[in-house]
Amino acid sequence: MTLPSKELVPGDVIILPAGSSYVMECDAALISGNCTVDESMLTGESVPITKVTLAEDPSILFSANTHKNSTLFCGTRVLHVQTTDNAHVKAVVLRTGK
Numbered sequence: 001m002t003l004p005s006k007e008l009v010p011g012d013v014i015i016l017p018a019g020s021s022y023v024m025e026c027d028a029a030l031i032s033g034n035c036t037v038d039e040s041m042l043t044g045e046s047v048p049i050t051k052v053t054l055a056e057d058p059s060i061l062f063s064a065n066t067h068k069n070s071t072l073f074c075g076t077r078v079l080h081v082q083t084t085d086n087a088h089v090k091a092v093v094l095r096t097g098k
Contacts, residue, residue: 005025005026005096008025008026008093008096009093009096010093010094010095010096011092011093012092012093013031013090013091013092013093014028014090014091014092014093015088015089015090016033016035016078016081016088016089016090016091017081018081018089021077021078021079021080022077022078023075023076023077023078024037024072024073024074024075024076024077024078025074025096025097026074026093026094026095026096026097027064027071027072027073027074027093027094027095027096028071028072028091028092028093028094029054029062029064029067029070029071029072029091029092029094030051030052030053030054030070030071030072030089030090030091031053031054031090031091031092032053032083032084032085032087032088032089032090033053033081033082033083033084033087033088033089033090034050034051034052034053034081034082034084034089035050035051035072035078035079035080035081035082035089036048036049036050036051036078036079036080036081036082037049037050037051037072037076037077037078037079038076038077038079039073039076041075041076041077042073042075042076048079050069051069051070051071051072052069052070053070053084054067054070064094071094072091074095074096074097
């Protein structure tokens, strides 16, 4: 189902659309697929960054600081999504602007 971003809450699993670029409206952890993002609004870095799926290790607790390479931050522009198994690219919502 499609929902407006203002209806998202932490724990929701979202499907990242392919095709056009868009701005993330929440912080989310990538749980399948890969993304190329522009974080220049946050970091000033002009080179796009590749984000990868979180490692599936239940002994490691998630931390946005430790897992920066798997975290899509609010305000970043998603330039490209790529599936790794011909399924959807998914992320779990961590924080919203509410």
